[in-house]
Amino acid sequence: MYLIKNLQYHFMKDLGLPALMRFSQRTKKRRPKKLDTCFGPPLTSTGRLKEIMTRHYLLSRYAEGARPVAWVTSGAPVELLRAFEFYTFYPENHGALCGAQKVGSELCEVAEGKGYSQDLCSYARIDLGVCFSGRTPVGKLPKPDLLFASNNICQTVVYWYKVLAYHWKVPLILFDTPYNFKDIADSDISYMVGQLEEMIPVLEEVSGKEFNYQRFQDVIRLAKEASLTWGEVLATMKARPAPMTIFDAFGHLAPIVSLRGLPVALNYYRVLLNELNDRVKKGIGAITDERKRLMWDNIAIWYKVRDLSNRFAERGMNFVAATYTNAWAETISYLDINHPFESLAKAYSLVILNNNLNHRFELMERLVKEYGVDGLVIHSARSCKPYSVGQYDIKRLLMDRLGVPSVVIEADIADSRVFSEEQTRTRLEAFFEAMEA
Amino acid sequence: MKYFLGIDVGALSTNAVILDVRREIVGYSIVQTGANSTEAAEETLEKALVMANIDRAKITSTVATGYGRISVPFAEKKVTEISCHALGAYYLYPDTGTVIDIGGQDSKVIRVGDGGKVLDFTMNDKCAAGTGRFLEVMAAKLRVSLDELGDLSLQASQEVQISSVCTVFAESEVVSLVAQNHPTEEIIRGLHRSIVNRIWSMVKMLGIRGAVTMSGGVAKNRGVVSLLEERLEQPIHVHTEPQIVGALGAALLALRLAQTAT
Ligand SMILES: Nc1ncnc2c1ncn2[C@@H]1O[C@H](COP(=O)(O)OP(=O)(O)OP(=O)(O)O)[C@@H](O)[C@H]1O
Ligand code: SF4
Ligand SMILES: [Mg+2]
Numbered sequence: 001m002y003l004i005k006n007l008q009y010h011f012m013k014d015l016g017l018p019a020l021m022r023f024s025q026r027t028k029k030r031r032p033k034k035l036d037t038c039f040g041p042p043l044t045s046t047g048r049l050k051e052i053m054t055r056h057y058l059l060s061r062y063a064e065g066a067r068p069v070a071w072v073t074s075g076a077p078v079e080l081l082r083a084f085e086f087y088t089f090y091p092e093n094h095g096a097l098c099g100a101q102k103v104g105s106e107l108c109e110v111a112e113g114k115g116y117s118q119d120l121c122s123y124a125r126i127d128l129g130v131c132f133s134g135r136t137p138v139g140k141l142p143k144p145d146l147l148f149a150s151n152n153i154c155q156t157v158v159y160w161y162k163v164l165a166y167h168w169k170v171p172l173i174l175f176d177t178p179y180n181f182k183d184i185a186d187s188d189i190s191y192m193v194g195q196l197e198e199m200i201p202v203l204e205e206v207s208g209k210e211f212n213y214q215r216f217q218d219v220i221r222l223a224k225e226a227s228l229t230w231g232e233v234l235a236t237m238k239a240r241p242a243p244m245t246i247f248d249a250f251g252h253l254a255p256i257v258s259l260r261g262l263p264v265a266l267n268y269y270r271v272l273l274n275e276l277n278d279r280v281k282k283g284i285g286a287i288t289d290e291r292k293r294l295m296w297d298n299i300a301i302w303y304k305v306r307d308l309s310n311r312f313a314e315r316g317m318n319f320v321a322a323t324y325t326n327a328w329a330e331t332i333s334y335l336d337i338n339h340p341f342e343s344l345a346k347a348y349s350l351v352i353l354n355n356n357l358n359h360r361f362e363l364m365e366r367l368v369k370e371y372g373v374d375g376l377v378i379h380s381a382r383s384c385k386p387y388s389v390g391q392y393d394i395k396r397l398l399m400d401r402l403g404v405p406s407v408v409i410e411a412d413i414a415d416s417r418v419f420s421e422e423q424t425r426t427r428l429e430a431f432f433e434a435m436e437a
Numbered sequence: 438m439k440y441f442l443g444i445d446v447g448a449l450s451t452n453a454v455i456l457d458v459r460r461e462i463v464g465y466s467i468v469q470t471g472a473n474s475t476e477a478a479e480e481t482l483e484k485a486l487v488m489a490n491i492d493r494a495k496i497t498s499t500v501a502t503g504y505g506r507i508s509v510p511f512a513e514k515k516v517t518e519i520s521c522h523a524l525g526a527y528y529l530y531p532d533t534g535t536v537i538d539i540g541g542q543d544s545k546v547i548r549v550g551d552g553g554k555v556l557d558f559t560m561n562d563k564c565a566a567g568t569g570r571f572l573e574v575m576a577a578k579l580r581v582s583l584d585e586l587g588d589l590s591l592q593a594s595q596e597v598q599i600s601s602v603c604t605v606f607a608e609s610e611v612v613s614l615v616a617q618n619h620p621t622e623e624i625i626r627g628l629h630r631s632i633v634n635r636i637w638s639m640v641k642m643l644g645i646r647g648a649v650t651m652s653g654g655v656a657k658n659r660g661v662v663s664l665l666e667e668r669l670e671q672p673i674h675v676h677t678e679p680q681i682v683g684a685l686g687a688a689l690l691a692l693r694l695a696q697t698a699t
Contacts, residue, residue, distance in 0.1 A: 392559070392642040399548070399557050400644070410563065420563075426504075427560065430519035434555040437520075 009066035013059055038313040040241075040285050043248060045272045052268055053254050060142040063087035068207040070146040071164065074257055075153040075351055076175055077344045079223050079335070080196060081146075082261040083216035084207040089142055090258040094130070095123035099302030099414030101137045108415050110135075121383040122415035124160040131167050144168050146206045150175035152354040154386045171206065173199055177349040181356055184349060192345035217337045220344070223261040224335040229269035230256045231329030236276040237320040238371055241285025242293070243276045246319035247309035248286065250300045256328040291316035292435055293372050295364070297323050297394070298379035298387045301409070303416045315432055321371040323364060327352050330363075357390045361397055368404055375435050376406035382418050407431035439497040440489065441695060443687025444478050444512065445521065446470060446505030449541030449569065450654060451477035453485040454684040455496070456692055460528075464489025465681045474505035498695040500687040504542070514694055519547055519558050521686030526650040527553030528689055529682070530674040534647020537636060537665070537673075538682070539655035541569045546639045548646055553686075559642050565604040567635030569655045574604055575628050578611050579621055583658070590629050590660030593622035599631045607631065626660065633664045640669070650674040652682035 063069050067087040072078050074092045081088060098104045099122070107129035108122055114132055116125055130136045147170060149161040158174060165172040175195055178188045200211050233252070236243050244252075252272060255265040279285075294312070296319050301308065312319065331350045336343035352360060367373065378395060380388045391408065398404045407427050412418035440463065441456045447470060455464040466484035470477045478501070486493055501512035502521040509515075518538070526536040527549055536547040544567050548557040565571050576583055597619050601607045607628070614624050632655070649669060655661055656679035666673050676682065 395557070396642065396644050405557060408559065422504075423560075423563070426517055426519075430517040430555065430558060433517060433520045434558075437554050 005062070005064075005066035009059070009062045013055070013062075038287055038289070038310070038316075040243075040279075040288055043244065043272070043275060045268075045275050046248075046251070048268060048271060049252060049254065052259070052264060056259065057138040060087065060089060060138075061140060063142045068145045069142045070148050071144040071161075073149045073153060073157045073161070075348060075353070076148050076150040077196070077348045078148070079219045079261045079340075079344060080199060080216065081148060081203065082219040082223075083212060084203050084209050086146070086207065087142065088258065089144070091127040092123045093254060093258045094136070094138065094141070095126040095414050096300070096302050098126050098130075098137060099416075100305065102303050102416065103135075103137055104303065104414035105417050107133070107135065108417075119382075121154070121156045121160070122412055123383065124156055126414055127160070128163060128167075131164070144170050146170055146203075147172040148175075149173070150177060150348060152177040152348055152351050154353065154384070156385075171202065173202060175199075175348070177345075177354055179354055179356075180350060180359070184346065188349065189342055189345050192349060193341045196341050196344060216340055219261040220335050220337050220340045222263060222266055223332060224337075226256055226260060226266040226269055227329055227332035227335070229266060229273055231333065233269055233273050233276060234321075234325060234329055236273070236280055239280040240293075240372070241283070241287070241290035242318055242320045243279035243284060243286060245286040245309060245313075246296050246322045246325060247300075247305050249322065249325045250305055253325055253328065260328075260332070285318070287313045287316065287318045289316045290318045292374045293318055293320045295319065295321040295323075295367055295371070295373045295376045296379070297364070297376060297391065298381050299324055299384060299413045301379055301381075301411045301419065302414050304411070304419065311428065315436075317375075317432075317435070319377075321367045321373060323352060323360070323367070326363070326367065353386045357393065360390070361394055364394060364398065365402065368398070368402055373404065375431070376404055377431070378406055378408045380408050380410045382410070382412045383415065384413060405431070405434055438491075438495065439695065440491055440495050441688050441691040442482065442485075442496045442499040443521070443684040443689070443691055444481065444499065444501045444503075444506075444509050445518065445681075445683035445687060446474045446478055446501065446503040446509060447518075447540050447683070448504055448543075450680055451481045451503070451505070452681045452684040453478075453481040454681050454688040455485050455489045455491070456685075456688045458692075460689070460692065462685070462688075463491070465678065465684065467678070467680050470505065474508040475510065478505070478509045498691040498698075500691040500694065502683050502687045514690065516687060516690055518683050519545060519560075520555055521683045521690065522652050523547050523549045523555045523686065524553040524689050525682035525684075525686030526652055526674075528685060529676050530648060530650050532648040533650040533674065535640070535643070535645050535649045537640070537649060537651045538653040539567075539569055539632070539636065539651070539661075540653040541573070544568050544636060544639070544653075544655075546636070546643050548643050553689075557643055559639050561635065561639060566602040566607075567632055567639075569653065571604050571607070571632065572628065572655065572658065572661075574608055575611055575625075578608055579615070579624065581621065581625070586625055586629075587657070587659035587661070589622045590626040591663065593620070593626040595623050596626035596630060597623045599624075599627045602631060602635060626664075629658070629660045629664050632661055633668055636665060637668050645669065645671075648674060650676075650682075652676070652679045654680050 070086040108125040110129035111125040259265040334347040464485040501509035506515040545560040
């Protein structure tokens with residue numbers, strides 16, 4: 001049985017799905033004609049990205065029985081799981097997808113109907129809504145054999161994954177990362193390394209595979225290189241005009257989040273990087289008339305990405321940096337194949353959401369300088385408390401120390417019911433007036 | 438002679454200011470917005486024209502602001518209240534570094550730079566807490582008029598603590614305070630304190646710079662202004678007609694618009 005499933009998985013991955021997808025290339029939604037003049041030519045890599053991500057989601061149907069399946073938080077050290085060949089599913093990434101396809105709110109309502117509070121992160125509500133209703137835009141989610149969460153991004157995931165463990169009756173592995181108030185201590189590292197080592201027997205049992213150190217090192221290398229390449233991809237936006245916008249990058253982020261440690265992610269970013277470098281050489285910008293360069297703080301407002309992107313492009317404003325997209329270029333590059341466990345502990349405990357506000361300010365200060373940022377758009381996300389707390393302090397500091405103006409938009413990552421069109425418009429218009437004055 | 442018009446269509450009041458070429462205010466008016474903002478804009482313009490004693494044809498350019506700015510068909514340009522309050526306050530008090538506008542449906546704090554330029558701002562428009570609407574609801578519950586609120590609260594020797602910031606909850610809290618025979622003045626002072634605390638937290642987000650100017654209808658309430666002065670530990674500029682500051686800024690922009698056009 002396993003053998004057949006395994007063969008089927010491989011066939012679909014390498015031959016079946018790519019062929020199927022070529023068949024069903026849907027006609028793309030086009031942006032309004034009048035806006036076409038604001039944007040440069042679209043990136044050709046985007047087609048490849050869609051292919052990779054669609055294949056990843058479709059493949060989940062063949063994963064059950066062929067591969068051990070794990071549901072993983074975005075900040076968990078997935079590299080360890082890759083050494084056991086888990087098929088990984090990222091509820092947060094899926095939540096973003098639901099948000100972008102504007103079905104986030106109705107899935108949230110399913111969870112709310114079961115008693116989950118509206119104040120709970122919408123990624124969690126969407127995921128629970130999917131579990132309870134079986135509805136998802138990707139057809140069907142693969143049933144997990146294991147849940148893997150790390151509290152380096154928030155405490156929400158701890159409780160959310162406990163609910164998942166209860167719902168699916170599968171084991172939950174939790175990676176506990178001490179918050180970095182000032183400096184990371186050796187005792188913190190050894191505490192985390194101890195946890196990683198303890199996971200190995202559990203992973204062996206769930207996957208039925210023995211731990212292979214060399215394979216693990218391979219994954220570490222791939223993850224590190226992909227992260228470095230992603231960093232180079234982002235760095236192309238230092239050019240004037242920037243060859244890509246952050247709104248594009250929100251999409252191109254998917255492989256580094258959910259396929260990290262696999263060759264496909266690295267290969268993809270090499271292709272993308274080539275294209276971007278070529279655009280820089282030819283002076284092709286993401287928007288045709290780049291007059292102002294902006295930075296974005298916090299997770300995207302998934303159901304508004306296209307709309308916002310148009311609104312800013314119309315005014316010659318391009319987003320060239322974001323703390324969010326930067327998060328996957330920042331600490332994963334600390335990985336070291338010679339010290340895989342220690343470096344994994346370090347890389348994952350120093351992520352932006354597990355790090356102090358001072359670090360965050362310094363990071364933003366650096367991005368402002370390196371990318372020539374003229375203004376900052378701060379998304380205060382109702383879902384994400386760890387990301388949204390402290391934003392007003394940062395806003396004030398950036399104004400006081402660097403004279404960089406900013407605007408706060410109160411919204412949410414995937415639950416569009418929280419978004420107020422009128423209030424957002426007033427704030428943005430006032431920001432535009434201040435930037436253009 | 439040429440004249441320049443600014444119209445501010447707010448959630449509660451619609452205001453007009455007419456300037457002459459020397460940037461002097463020659464006419465202004467304040468009317469209720471009511472259900473039809475286009476009509477309110479017409480009405481306020483008529484009144485301001487009467488005060489200025491000029492013909493409508495003399496108006497060279499018009500800028501509209503406020504939530505209802507899109508419903509002023511004759512305006513050449515629409516600009517947000519943030520920019521307009523900053524400009525208006527700077528015109529009245531050139532030492533202004535911070536503007537606090539508390540209107541009917543939102544409140545905002547604006548940091549102002551040279552020439553009345555907006556450097557930074559923050560707004561509360563998610564709920565009625567910390568806005569003029571909150572005070573209107575409470576005044577109605579206490580059966581006092583808006584004009585009386587200020588004096589009554591200044592008379593109070595003590596104050597009652599209002600624990601809810603939410604308008605709906607505060608309203609029921611006030612009902613029970615009245616039932617417990619707390620003096621009206623003390624309740625009002627407590628309500629003012631609650632507004633001031635909300636505003637204070639917004640001010641702290643931006644940090645205070647230079648002199649503070651208050652605009653919007655709530656600035657007419659001496660009770661709120663004096664508690665806020667106490668809290669900020671500095672005096673606050675308040676114009677005799679704080680509701681026209683936004684329209685004034687719009688009129689200044691109308692003048693600028695006409696000058697750059699020629
Ligand atoms: N005479 C008065 N005494 C005290 N307070 C007053 C008086 N007149 C109005 N107010 C307060 O001012 C508020 C209205 O302010 P304003 O006219 O500036 O609002 P607006 O500009 O229409 O609203 P917004 O700016 O939110 O759209 C009222 O809610 C009330 O609390
Ligand atoms: S609370 Fe924030 S960090 Fe946690 S899952 Fe939600 S969006 Fe992610
Ligand atoms: Mg107003």
